Amino acid sequence: MPMIENRAEAAPGAGSRAAGGRGRLRAALSVATTALLTATALAALPQTAHAADTLGAAAAEKGRYFGAAVAANRLSEAQYVATLNTEFNSVTPENEMKWDALEPSRGSFSFGSADRIVNHAQSRGMDVRGHTLVWHSQLPGWVSGLGATDLRSAMNHHITQVMTHYKGKIHSWDVVNEAFQDGGSGARRSSPFQDKLGNGFIEEAFRTARAADPNAKLCYN
Secondary structure, three states, X not given: OHHHHHHHHHHHHHHHHHHHHHHHHHHHHHHHHHHHHHHHHHHHHHHHHHHOOOHHHHHHHOOOOOEEEEOHHHOOOHHHHHHHHHHOOEEEEOOOOOHHHHOXXXXXXXXXXXXXXXXXXXXXXXXXXXXXXXXXXXXXXXXXXXXXXXXXXXXXXHHHHHHHHOOOOOOEEEEEEOOEOOOOOOOEOOOHHHHHHOOOHHHHHHHHHHHHOXXXXXXXX
């Protein structure tokens, strides 16, 4: 009986050694698996970083574009241009396409500064968003002094001339900008266009823009 008891007592020891062996094996496999996964992840990192190493590239991977508002008078600054060229794939003129910049006096257009931005963007393969054709702000004084008939004619002429000048070069246009009050009330903002032409000026502006450039994307901003 004592021998049987001794053997019975010995059995758990053997089981412990076997269990310990299995535990050590599982631990070793776990370490090896972890090391393999870590190595695989590290190997993949350079490829991921290379695929989206700029903000523009990261946006493009998601089917989007990453744009910047650009001032023509800063295109002579090396650091400004280097950042623009590296990080962005779309540009919008800051002020150079607003009405007071392009048509300071009725029927007299000045495209030089806006052209500079568009030409730079095209040389880099960037899209251009035109901003903006009809807005209550940054209007030359002569616009506000027009009666309804003249204002309608001037608005349509301005849209047509500007869009024709840039036809085929502009990806999208902000045709009408901020025609509603801030704050979500839905109220119309007072402007020469709203006050003299009424609610229909927005639709008319878009119809004129579509006729001027059938291929550009037309936006309300």
